[in-house]
Amino acid sequence: xxxxxxxxxxxxxxxxxxxxxxxxxxxxxxxxxxxxxxxxxxxxxxxxxxxxxxxxxxxxxxxxxxxxxxxxxxxxxxxxxxxxxxxxxxxxxxxxxxxxxxxxxxxxxxxxxxxxxxxxxxxxxxxxxxxxxxxxxxxxxxxxxxxxxxxxxxxxxxxxxxxxxxxxxxxxxxxxxxxxxxxxxxxxxxxxxxxxxxxxxxxxxxxxxxxxxxxxxxxxxxxxxxxxxxxxxxxxxxxxxxxxxxxxxxxxxxxxxxxxxxxxxxxxxxxxxxxxxxxxxxxxxxxxxxxxxxxxxxxxxxxxxxxxxxxxxxxxxxxxxxxxxxxxxxxxxxxxxxxxxxxxxxxxxxxxxxxxxxxxxxxxxxxxxxxxxxxxxxxxxxxxxxxxxxxxxxxxxxxxxxxxxxxxxxxxxxxxxxxxxxxxxxxxxxxxxxxxxxxxxxxxxxxxxxxxxxxxxxxxxxxxxxxxxxxxxx
Amino acid sequence: xxxxxxxxxxxxxxxxxxxxxxxxxxxxxxxxxxxxxxxxxxxxxxxxxxxxxxxxxxxxxxxxxxxxxxxxxxxxxxxxxxxxxxxxxxxxxxxxxxxxxxxxxxxxxxxxxxxxxxxxxxxxxxxxxxxxxxxxxxxxxxxxxxxxxxxxxxxxxxxxxxxxxxxxxxxxxxxxxxxxxxxxxxxxxxxxxxxxxxxxxxxxxxxxxxxxxxxxxxxxxxxxxxxxxxxxxxxxxxxxxxxxxxxxxxxxxxxxxxxxxxxxxxxxxxxxxxxxxxxxxxxxxxxxxxxxxxxxxxxxxxxxxxxxxxxxxxxxxxxxxxxxxxxxxxxxxxxxxxxxxxxxxxxxxxxxxxxxxxxxxxxxxxxxxxxxxxxxxxxxxxxxxxxxxxxxxxxxxxxxxxxxxxxxxxxxxxxxxxxxxxxxxxxxxxxxxxxxxxxxxxxxxxxxxxxxxxxxxxxxxxxxxxxxxxxxxx
Numbered sequence: 001x002x003x004x005x006x007x008x009x010x011x012x013x014x015x016x017x018x019x020x021x022x023x024x025x026x027x028x029x030x031x032x033x034x035x036x037x038x039x040x041x042x043x044x045x046x047x048x049x050x051x052x053x054x055x056x057x058x059x060x061x062x063x064x065x066x067x068x069x070x071x072x073x074x075x076x077x078x079x080x081x082x083x084x085x086x087x088x089x090x091x092x093x094x095x096x097x098x099x100x101x102x103x104x105x106x107x108x109x110x111x112x113x114x115x116x117x118x119x120x121x122x123x124x125x126x127x128x129x130x131x132x133x134x135x136x137x138x139x140x141x142x143x144x145x146x147x148x149x150x151x152x153x154x155x156x157x158x159x160x161x162x163x164x165x166x167x168x169x170x171x172x173x174x175x176x177x178x179x180x181x182x183x184x185x186x187x188x189x190x191x192x193x194x195x196x197x198x199x200x201x202x203x204x205x206x207x208x209x210x211x212x213x214x215x216x217x218x219x220x221x222x223x224x225x226x227x228x229x230x231x232x233x234x235x236x237x238x239x240x241x242x243x244x245x246x247x248x249x250x251x252x253x254x255x256x257x258x259x260x261x262x263x264x265x266x267x268x269x270x271x272x273x274x275x276x277x278x279x280x281x282x283x284x285x286x287x288x289x290x291x292x293x294x295x296x297x298x299x300x301x302x303x304x305x306x307x308x309x310x311x312x313x314x315x316x317x318x319x320x321x322x323x324x325x326x327x328x329x330x331x332x333x334x335x336x337x338x339x340x341x342x343x344x345x346x347x348x349x350x351x352x353x354x355x356x357x358x359x360x361x362x363x364x365x366x367x368x369x370x371x372x373x374x375x376x377x378x379x380x381x382x383x384x385x386x387x388x389x390x391x392x393x394x395x396x397x398x399x400x401x402x403x404x405x406x407x408x409x410x411x412x413x414x415x416x417x418x419x420x421x422x423x424x425x426x427x428x429x430x431x432x433x434x435x436x437x438x439x440x441x442x443x444x445x446x447x448x449x450x451x452x453x454x455x456x457x458x459x460x461x462x463x464x465x466x467x468x469x470x471x472x473x474x
Numbered sequence: 475x476x477x478x479x480x481x482x483x484x485x486x487x488x489x490x491x492x493x494x495x496x497x498x499x500x501x502x503x504x505x506x507x508x509x510x511x512x513x514x515x516x517x518x519x520x521x522x523x524x525x526x527x528x529x530x531x532x533x534x535x536x537x538x539x540x541x542x543x544x545x546x547x548x549x550x551x552x553x554x555x556x557x558x559x560x561x562x563x564x565x566x567x568x569x570x571x572x573x574x575x576x577x578x579x580x581x582x583x584x585x586x587x588x589x590x591x592x593x594x595x596x597x598x599x600x601x602x603x604x605x606x607x608x609x610x611x612x613x614x615x616x617x618x619x620x621x622x623x624x625x626x627x628x629x630x631x632x633x634x635x636x637x638x639x640x641x642x643x644x645x646x647x648x649x650x651x652x653x654x655x656x657x658x659x660x661x662x663x664x665x666x667x668x669x670x671x672x673x674x675x676x677x678x679x680x681x682x683x684x685x686x687x688x689x690x691x692x693x694x695x696x697x698x699x700x701x702x703x704x705x706x707x708x709x710x711x712x713x714x715x716x717x718x719x720x721x722x723x724x725x726x727x728x729x730x731x732x733x734x735x736x737x738x739x740x741x742x743x744x745x746x747x748x749x750x751x752x753x754x755x756x757x758x759x760x761x762x763x764x765x766x767x768x769x770x771x772x773x774x775x776x777x778x779x780x781x782x783x784x785x786x787x788x789x790x791x792x793x794x795x796x797x798x799x800x801x802x803x804x805x806x807x808x809x810x811x812x813x814x815x816x817x818x819x820x821x822x823x824x825x826x827x828x829x830x831x832x833x834x835x836x837x838x839x840x841x842x843x844x845x846x847x848x849x850x851x852x853x854x855x856x857x858x859x860x861x862x863x864x865x866x867x868x869x870x871x872x873x874x875x876x877x878x879x880x881x882x883x884x885x886x887x888x889x890x891x892x893x894x895x896x897x898x899x900x901x902x903x904x905x906x907x908x909x910x911x912x913x914x915x916x917x918x919x920x921x922x923x924x925x926x927x928x929x930x931x932x933x934x935x936x937x938x939x940x941x942x943x944x945x946x947x948x
Contacts, residue, residue, distance in 0.1 A: 210703060214801045223765020229684060229889025232816050233728050233786030234760065234777050236768045240726050243789055247721035252714050252841040254707050286708065291697020294710045294844040303708050312707030314805050315717055319798065322791030322812060327688045327852055329814055331788055338796060340803055342706050367726040370768040378801055415703025 002151050003402065003467050007460050009145045014456045017141045018124065020050070021455065022116040024098075024133040025126035031076065031099035031167040034068055040076040040163045043098045047079050047136070047161055054143045056081040056159070063164075063171030075171055076163030080183055083143055084156040090470055091156040093187040093427070095419060096136035096194060097165030100128035101444050108446045123449040130450040131443035135193035135436040135462075136161060138455065142463040154470035158187060165194075165419075173422050180426040188474055189392045190423045190431040193462065197438045198411050202280035203400050203461070205393055206433035208308060208412030209420060211343040211383035213352050217245065217360060218336040221371040226331040236369045238335045239321060245373070246337045248363045250313040254296050254306065256341070260355045261311055264347040268309070275388075275410045276301040285439070308412035312342045342414060349380035384421045384431075385412075392430045395468035402468075403461045430474075434465065476625050477876065477941050481934050483619045488930045491615045492598065494524070495929065496590040498572075498607045499600035505550065505573035505641040508542055514550040514637045517572045521553050521610070521635055528617045530555040530633070537638075537645030549645055550637030554657055557617055558630035564944055565630040567661040567901070569893060570610035570668060571639035574602035575918050582920045596926040604924040605917035609667035609910040609936075610635060612929065616937040628944035632661060639668075639893075647896050654900040662948055663866045664897045664905040667936065671912045672778075672885045676754035677874050677935070679867055680907035682782060682886030683894060685817040685857035687826050691719065691834060692810040695845040700805040710843045712809045713795060719847070720811045722837050724787040728770050728780065730815070734829045735785055738821040742783070749862075749884045750775040759913065782886035786816045816888060823854035858895045858905075859886075866904045869942035876942075877935045904948075908939065 010017070029043035030036035044060060051058050060077035067073075076099065103113035111117045116126040124134070139159070146153050164170050176184070197204050219238040226235070250256050281300050287293050297303045306312065319336040322328045343352055357375050364373040386393070388410045400408040417433070424431045436458035442448045484491070503517035504510035518534060525532050534551035541547075550573065577587035585591045590600040598608070613633070620627050638644050650658070671678050693712040700709070724730050755774050761767050771777045780786065793810040796802045817826055831849050838847040860867070862884045874882040891907070898905045910932035916922045 212703065212803065214803070221764075221766075221768050226764065227889060228786070228788040228790070228814060229686065229816060229887070230781065231764065232788045232888060233780035233784055234769055234771060234888075235764055236726060236728075236770060237788055239789035239791075240724055240728075243717055243721040244726060247717040250714055252710060252718060252843045254710075254714075290700065290705065290709055292695075294695050295708055296710060296844075297708060306707035307704065310707055312702070314702040314706045314711055314803070315713035315795075316702070316802055316804055317713075317796030317806065318792050319796075321789075321797070323793055323795070323797040325793060327812065327814075328790055329686065329688070329788070330790055332791065338801065340702060340801075342703060369726045370770075413703070414706065414708075415701060 003464055005149055006145050006151065006463050007403070009149055010141065010456060010460050010463070013145070014452070017137065017455065017459060018118070018452065020137050020141070021124060021129065021134060024137060025116040025128055026114055028114045029099045029128070029163065030102045031164050032102055034071070034073055037073055040099050044077050044079055044163055047098055050140055051081040051159065054083070054140065054147055056083045056143070061175060063175065066170050078172065078175055079159065079161040081159040082156070084153050086156060089155050090188040090474070091158055091186045092466065092469060093158045093160060093184060093190045093423070094139050095160045095190065095192045095423065096139070097132045097162045098136060099163045099166050100131065100133070101166050103127040110447055118452065122452040124452055124455060125447055125449045127448055129448055130437035130441035131448065132165070132194045134450040134455050135458065138193065138436055138459040138462050141459045142466065145463065154467045158184065169419060172419065176422050176426045184427055187427055187429055189429050189469065190427065191434055191465070192420060192431065193434050193436050195413060195417065195433050195435045196441055196443070197280070197435055198409055199280035199285060200438045200440050202406060202409055203404050204409035204411045204435065205388065205396050205400070206411045206413060206435065207388045207393065208385040209383060209416050210308065210414050211349065211381050212340050212416050213343055213349055213380040214338070214340040214378045215356060216336050216338060216376050216378050217242065218334065218374045219371050220334045222331070222333045225333045228329045228331050231331055236371045237331050238371050239332055241364065241367055241369045241371050241373065242318065242335050242337050244367055245360055245363050246315055246339065249315070249339060254312060256311060256313045258355050258359045261347070261352065264351065265310060266345045268305070276304060278407070279304065279409050279411070307414040309344050311344050311347060313339060315339045343383050345383055345385050347383065349382055353377040353380065381416050381418055382421055384424065386431060390430045391472035391474055392432045392469060395472045396432055396434050396465050399461055399465035399468045402464050403457055434462070477938055479623055480619050480625065480937050481877070483623055484615065484930060484934050484937065487619070488926070491611065491930065491933060492592070492926065494611050494615070495598060495603065495608055498611060499590040499602055500588055502588045503573045503602070503637065504576050505638050506576055508545070508547055511547055511550070514573050518551050518553055518637055521572055524614050525555040525633065528557070528614065528621055530557045530617070535649060537649065540644055552646065552649055553633065553635040555633040556630070558627050560630060563629050564662040564948070565632055565660045566940065566943060567632045567634060567658060567664045567897070568613050569634045569664065569666045569897065570613070571606045571636045572610060573637045573640050574605065574607070575640050577601035584921055592926065597923040598926055598929060599921055599923045601922055603922055604911035604915035605922065606639070606668045608924040608929050609932065612667065612910055612933040612936050615933045616940065619937060628941045632658065643893060646893065650896050650900045658901055661901055661903055663903050663943065664901065665908055665939070666894060666905065667908050667910050669887060669891065669907050669909045670915055670917070671754070671909055672883055673754035673759055674912045674914050676880060676883055677878050678883035678885045678909065679862060679870050679874070680885045680887060680909065681862045681867065682859040683857060683890050684782065684888050685823065685855050686814050686890050687817055687823055687854040688812070688814040688852045689830060690810050690812060690850050690852050691716065692808065692848045693845050694808045696805070696807045699807045702803045702805050705805055710845045711805050712845050713806055715838065715841055715843045715845050715847065716792065716809050716811050718841055719834055719837050720789055720813065723789070723813060728786060730785060730787045732829050732833045735821070735826065738825065739784060740819045742779070750778060752881070753778065753883050753885070781888040783818050785818055785821065787813060789813045817857050819857055819859050821857065823856055827851040827854065855890050855892055856895055858898065860904060860906070864904045865946035865948055866906045866943060869946045870906055870908050870939050873935055873939035873942045876938050877931055908936070
């Protein structure tokens with residue numbers, strides 16, 4: 001009886017929940033802009049007050065200072081809140097963030113980005129509506145509904161809400177590892193609502209992310225930049241060598257040329273194959289996002305497999321060369337090409353770096369250049385893959401069917417959400433990505449929105465999920 | 475008798491000439507810095523006064539305004555001065571420039587760049603000492619010597635002195651073409667002292683320059699920059715295509731891969747071959763200039779031939795890609811690769827552009843990419859080659875032997891000096907490059923210098939040359 005009662009409450013009180021979102025959006029908690037840093041702190045206080053009012057036990061963790069281009073800036077705190085501590089119940093860790101991307105009316109917003117507006121399509125428009133204030137408040141709405149209905153929450157909830165997600169999550173990883181055996185010690189599973197449906201009509205559960213390994217390939221020639229009139233044709237030019245090597249990394253059709261990379265890629269199982277059939281995604285969605293039809297693959301399954309479960313290699317740029325408009329007849333003395341590889345199961349970052357280094361060195365040596373070359377991995381983040389058969393996912397799927405009357409799509413993403421991996425590595429628990437918003441919410445763009453139905457149905461989903469997950473065996 | 479008398483005068487009055495150079499260097503006529511624009515005007519007035527005091531008829535030509543990043547700036551005038559107008563004499567047009575490169579003590583200068591200092595090696599150190607105030611004053615010293623000796627100048631001199639050479643010679647070409655049949659109409663030959671000896675010990679005459687054709691290769695893909703996590707592996711990336719095509723332009727050993735380019739290169743004659751034997755140049759000079767031994771060719775002749783008389787292709791950079799330090803996982807939407815080809819006789823710029831366009835289009839089409847590519851020539855300047863057997867050169871060689879007791883090297887340069895070609899094209903007269911300074915003067919670097927001996931012997935050379943050229947038959 002608890003679930004229908006809860007769902008009815010959410011339906012009835014939806015305007016109150018929209019008001020809560022309106023208050024949150026009105027606080028311009030832009031973590032990337034030092035002028036808005038006090039607003040980020042204000043936003044943390046808003047959440048602390050909301051949670052305390054609902055009976056949560058709340059503490060804030062000071063993360064120290066950030067070095068903002070030489071100026072020390074106070075980092076916004078992590079809000080840690082506990083609702084319930086019954087040892088007989090499961091404990092679900094809920095992660096979210098209360099900072100937002102920058103937004104200015106002048107960027108092209110139709111309305112003031114920090115005033116929540118509902119349009120005639122019942123879209124709640126405002127910065128942070130979908131990323132990630134809506135989902136964070138969704139969890140709070142769930143707690144409120146249970147409190148006001150006098151219903152016991154079926155699980156203990158531990159909140160971990162950060163204010164620097166849009167600016168590199170500075171300090172968060174340290175806290176996660178420090179608290180793994182302390183604040184987070186009783187956590188049974190982690191649920192994050194900070195991504196999106198694949199399309200616009202069908203909910204999904206997300207169980208995989210690609211990793212990323214970033215490389216710097218530096219070729220050094222003359223001691224200083226030279227004039228191409230005086231020296232062109234007489235010395236080995238670093239740019240020539242750089243282009244020769246970087247052109248050997250990937251084909252125009254996306255095929256990575258570093259030997260051994262594909263050997264590490266896990267084969268597609270029949271089970272995985274089956275998940276693509278039902279996905280809410282069309283080629284038009286890709287064409288719309290790209291702005292034209294420059295896709296490599298002709299069908300949805302191929303596109304999504306190459307986004308989610310095959311590696312890709314992108315050339316990002318060159319440091320040290322001429323980059324302005326106009327003409328400059330320089331021979332750059334030292335150039336650094338930047339590229340990255342999106343990695344997938346079962347690629348290992350260390351092994352990948354070895355393969356890349358060996359290949360790049362071999363290709364450079366073939367050139368017969370007198371310049372010197374160094375290839376370095378500047379950063380690697382592993383891929384992440386959870387089993388969609390884990391009881392945590394099964395519970396979320398059941399909740400989705402209850403609320404949306406449809407089986408959720410099982411999706412992965414091409415990018416990385418580093419906190420996912422941090423929680424999994426530090427806590428060794430299942431992590432579930434349970435999105436609230438749609439694929440067209442425009443999280444980092446102008447006119448960011450969260451459909452009212454996604455907010456309200458999403459609040460129901462989060463609550464019902466807690467009930468379902470309380471019943472499964474981990 | 476005139477020549478020995480003149481040479482003796484110069485020798486005796488060398489300290490006065492150094493004083494003249496000291497006054498000129500003290501005016502920081504940096505054309506590239508708007509704050510110094512009044513100094514550039516002051517420098518033009520300095521020259522006007524010097525020339526008028528010697529009896530020249532002087533006029534200044536207003537070139538209008540320059541658009542300096544949106545701000546209109548008055549262009550410094552061209553100083554046109556005439557010394558002598560005897561129809562029975564030849565008329566030699568002397569070009570020089572009175573503006574200088576920027577210079578700040580903080581750049582690493584050992585002394586104040588705008589205070590001429592003579593060190594213990596009798597080097598006159600100061601910005602503009604060698605480029606090009608020393609040579610311009612050399613001509614004025616010649617006029618002064620003749621005036622004070624009561625000697626008639628053997629030729630009429632027409633000066634054309636500009637104040638924007640270090641900033642693109644804005645407005646000069648128009649003036650040259652406008653005055654070709656007017657102010658410049660009686661000119662028999664042009665002499666420019668604005669380059670350098672090949673090495674440090676032996677004077678030279680310079681009879682050739684390479685041209686330059688600059689290309690922009692633009693590949694356009696998605697409508698906007700994309701995230702490599704979400705789109706990597708699913709779309710044709712402009713950077714991949716750009717690197718594929720640009721890597722096909724030139725080999726690491728400098729060989730240009732555009733078919734047909736070498737077919738246009740004039741063969742080496744025995745006469746030219748012989749000129750390399752005597753040149754004052756060692757591989758160490760190249761190693762010193764480059765800062766290491768990354769030269770492609772193992773011997774002096776090869777090095778200089780590839781600098782002077784063979785084409786070269788340099789990759790300069792990429793516009794539109796990531797160029798900052800650090801990591802950014804962007805797929806740039808539109809990237810423009812910049813490269814240029816140094817051209818030599820008998821390459822024709824139009825034909826070269828055709829060859830490049832055809833080849834680049836062919837190579838792009840081979841990629842099978844859905845992106846679009848455009849290749850454009852943004853600028854072409856032709857090569858220049860004079861005959862070192864022209865009487866103007868013969869006269870200069872004879873003068874060199876008189877002053878330096880050595881046959882001058884016959885040199886070419888790898889870069890372009892556009893005004894050379896403008897004068898030749900507009901006036902259809904022989905142009906001679908007759909340098910005063912040494913190859914190590916550091917014209918655009920810190921601690922620019924002109925050796926006292928080069929300034930004084932150079933002044934003699936310019937004067938004796940006028941006597942010799944008055945005697946030859948054109």
